[in-house]
Amino acid sequence: MSGSNQLRQSVVLKRRPSGEPSPSDFEIKEDLIPEPAAGEVVTRTLFLSIDPYMRGRLREEQTYAVAIQIGEVMTGETVGEVTASADPRFAVGDIVVGPRGWQTHCVTPGDRLVKIDPAAKAPLSAYLGVLGMPGATAYAGVTEIVKPKAGETIVISAASGAVGSVAGQLAKRAGARVVGIAGGAEKCLWVQDNLGFDDCVDHRSMDLDRALHAACPNGIDGYFENVGGAVQAAVFDRLNRHARVAMCGMVSQYNEAVFPPGPNLGFVVGKSVLIQGFIVSDRPARLPEWRALAAPWIADGSLVYREDLHEGLEQAPAALTGILTGQNFGKLLVRVGHEAPR
Amino acid sequence: MSGSNQLRQSVVLKRRPSGEPSPSDFEIKEDLIPEPAAGEVVTRTLFLSIDPYMRGRLREEQTYAVAIQIGEVMTGETVGEVTASADPRFAVGDIVVGPRGWQTHCVTPGDRLVKIDPAAKAPLSAYLGVLGMPGATAYAGVTEIVKPKAGETIVISAASGAVGSVAGQLAKRAGARVVGIAGGAEKCLWVQDNLGFDDCVDHRSMDLDRALHAACPNGIDGYFENVGGAVQAAVFDRLNRHARVAMCGMVSQYNEAVFPPGPNLGFVVGKSVLIQGFIVSDRPARLPEWRALAAPWIADGSLVYREDLHEGLEQAPAALTGILTGQNFGKLLVRVGHEAPR
Numbered sequence: 248m249s250g251s252n253q254l255r256q257s258v259v260l261k262r263r264p265s266g267e268p269s270p271s272d273f274e275i276k277e278d279l280i281p282e283p284a285a286g287e288v289v290t291r292t293l294f295l296s297i298d299p300y301m302r303g304r305l306r307e308e309q310t311y312a313v314a315i316q317i318g319e320v321m322t323g324e325t326v327g328e329v330t331a332s333a334d335p336r337f338a339v340g341d342i343v344v345g346p347r348g349w350q351t352h353c354v355t356p357g358d359r360l361v362k363i364d365p366a367a368k369a370p371l372s373a374y375l376g377v378l379g380m381p382g383a384t385a386y387a388g389v390t391e392i393v394k395p396k397a398g399e400t401i402v403i404s405a406a407s408g409a410v411g412s413v414a415g416q417l418a419k420r421a422g423a424r425v426v427g428i429a430g431g432a433e434k435c436l437w438v439q440d441n442l443g444f445d446d447c448v449d450h451r452s453m454d455l456d457r458a459l460h461a462a463c464p465n466g467i468d469g470y471f472e473n474v475g476g477a478v479q480a481a482v483f484d485r486l487n488r489h490a491r492v493a494m495c496g497m498v499s500q501y502n503e504a505v506f507p508p509g510p511n512l513g514f515v516v517g518k519s520v521l522i523q524g525f526i527v528s529d530r531p532a533r534l535p536e537w538r539a540l541a542a543p544w545i546a547d548g549s550l551v552y553r554e555d556l557h558e559g560l561e562q563a564p565a566a567l568t569g570i571l572t573g574q575n576f577g578k579l580l581v582r583v584g585h586e587a588p589r
Numbered sequence: 590m591s592g593s594n595q596l597r598q599s600v601v602l603k604r605r606p607s608g609e610p611s612p613s614d615f616e617i618k619e620d621l622i623p624e625p626a627a628g629e630v631v632t633r634t635l636f637l638s639i640d641p642y643m644r645g646r647l648r649e650e651q652t653y654a655v656a657i658q659i660g661e662v663m664t665g666e667t668v669g670e671v672t673a674s675a676d677p678r679f680a681v682g683d684i685v686v687g688p689r690g691w692q693t694h695c696v697t698p699g700d701r702l703v704k705i706d707p708a709a710k711a712p713l714s715a716y717l718g719v720l721g722m723p724g725a726t727a728y729a730g731v732t733e734i735v736k737p738k739a740g741e742t743i744v745i746s747a748a749s750g751a752v753g754s755v756a757g758q759l760a761k762r763a764g765a766r767v768v769g770i771a772g773g774a775e776k777c778l779w780v781q782d783n784l785g786f787d788d789c790v791d792h793r794s795m796d797l798d799r800a801l802h803a804a805c806p807n808g809i810d811g812y813f814e815n816v817g818g819a820v821q822a823a824v825f826d827r828l829n830r831h832a833r834v835a836m837c838g839m840v841s842q843y844n845e846a847v848f849p850p851g852p853n854l855g856f857v858v859g860k861s862v863l864i865q866g867f868i869v870s871d872r873p874a875r876l877p878e879w880r881a882l883a884a885p886w887i888a889d890g891s892l893v894y895r896e897d898l899h900e901g902l903e904q905a906p907a908a909l910t911g912i913l914t915g916q917n918f919g920k921l922l923v924r925v926g927h928e929a930p931r
Binding site for chain 1 (some may be wrong): 851
């Protein structure tokens with residue numbers, strides 16, 4: 248049982264950021280670790296996932312979610328260890344993954360948690376990245392929208408990130424020529440050498456259009472969009488007839504107060520292009536399906552992933568700032584607590 | 590047999606128009622009506638279809654078709670009467686529809702022609718509009734992309750045109766609330782009173798955004814896009830989550846040398862929107878399927894259509910100029926020759 252006299256820490260929103268969020272837009276609050284009500288579970292957070300979508304939740308106006316209010320705890324996926332349970336499906340010591348928040352301890356309805364099999368061989372952090380929402384997002388976007396075929400050219404932006412790295416490896420498994428776009432030589436090299444993409448273009452290069460043209464001599468048949476902006480424009484210029492575009496994110500503009508104009512959509516008509524926005528939470532069945540499919544690939548090393556781990560809950564705000572400008576290299580995580588020895 | 594000493598007239602491209610095409614960009618050439626080679630059919634043109642896509646064929650750079658070259662005959666769908674045949678499937682006097690050109694007489698491979706059943710009750714001109722490519726385009730876009738459901742709000746631009754008028758009536762049959770967008774009070778009234786749309790917004794109104802907002806109080810679930818520009822921007826601003834956009838055309842910009850910027854696509858991500866370009870010629874099976882489905886609706890008067898008929902091949906260039914600025918009212922046709930009495 249968690250003692251009710253123990254303290255927990257939570258990161259709450261202090262003010263809405265204008266432009267790039269700063270650690271000073273957040274503050275840490277302390278309160279007593281609550282006891283679980285019927286059906287609830289208390290967990291001690293081990294890992295917290297930091298994802299670009301979180302910037303959107305800080306905006307006053309929302310498209311599909313409820314905005315985080317001033318004084319509220321930031322939302323986020325976590326892996327945690329059960330410390331108290333009023334849900335018969337969970338026992339103290341169970342490891343669970345679920346949508347909770349930027350807290351050392353969370354109280355969550357058991358219905359929203361998924362237990363991790365103690366026999367599973369993957370590290371717990373993987374359940375927030377390659378085996379979590381980012382991996383399932385890549386899986387849904389590639390299999391439902393991009394639908395790569397052997398010999399096609401598929402482009403993946405933010406290719407070294409949690410979603411892009413999986414999306415590109417799935418397109419490679421389908422037999423496509425896969426071209427990544429990433430920021431900086433180090434990431435591009437890793438995408439080619441470690442993920443096995445056929446090429447990777449540095450979006451900071453002097454002439455992105457020319458570099459993309461050289462990497463995609465036969466045009467582009469599918470695009471997994473994570474960034475928007477100039478990268479989107481360069482890719483759209485080279486789309487082939489019947490190209491498919493999975494619109495997963497446009498992180499380049501998440502800090503903008505007013506979004507800039509976009510592409511004239513004449514090419515969508517002229518080339519019969521498909522542009523499809525999606526969110527994996529609309530497809531809850533895909534996450535367990537993906538975990539079952541990908542777990543053996545993690546075990547045998549054929550699905551490569553990389554994590555960028557920050558230490559301590561207090562680092563979460565700075566980590567969010569960094570992911571919005573591409574400072575992370577791999578799936579961005581914050582270690583909030585240490586695992587008990589298993 | 591057509592005598593080889595008879596003359597035919599053809600409209601050929603004289604120079605590439607810059608901006609709005611003018612009749613002076615074309616000229617009429619005369620030559621002898623050819624004899625058909627093996628497998629070919631000679632027809633006397635009765636009706637010629639004028640469609641917005643033709644402007645695109647006048648551009649030097651093409652996305653999916655071959656540009657019409659200077660001195661070449663303009664392409665277009667026609668209905669004609671067979672005057673000579675070297676294809677055993679066609680006999681003199683047969684009425685056929687097919688892609689031929691702006692000519693009084695055409696020589697066409699029989700494979701590209703479809704015979705019209707002499708027992709069919711629809712007027713021959715209908716095979717170029719409501720029962721032709723425009724009707725099949727509406728059918729494909731509505732059934733494959735917009736997929737209206739009962740109670741949803743579906744918006745149709747160029748609502749009084751050959752494609753829009755069918756698209757909206759199909760969405761009505763599916764039980765949706767259908768809102769048209771058209772240019773001017775006369776067209777808007779006809780769309781509501783004769784086509785049975787629930788509402789129709791005049792895109793020339795002082796405040797298009799406000800008018801569209803009033804007509805779509807529950808947002809927009811599906812959009813059949815024919816025009817682009819300010820109409821597109823107003824519609825996109827009101828799309829609901831999971832909205833579907835069938836990108837059929839963007840006639841407002843077909844005369845532009847350089848296309849203006851378009852919408853920022855953040856809403857596609859945030860609202861999981863589908864934007865799909867399409868062309869009915871990629872779906873050849875849909876045209877006969879549509880003709881079989883719609884013919885009884887034409888016969889019983891439940892599918893309403895309107896034709897805007899110009900007299901004489903020499904009127905074709907001016908008709909094309911007019912359709913690009915919305916001067917037509919209904920399916921635009923040119924009568925090139927008169928039907929023999931049946």
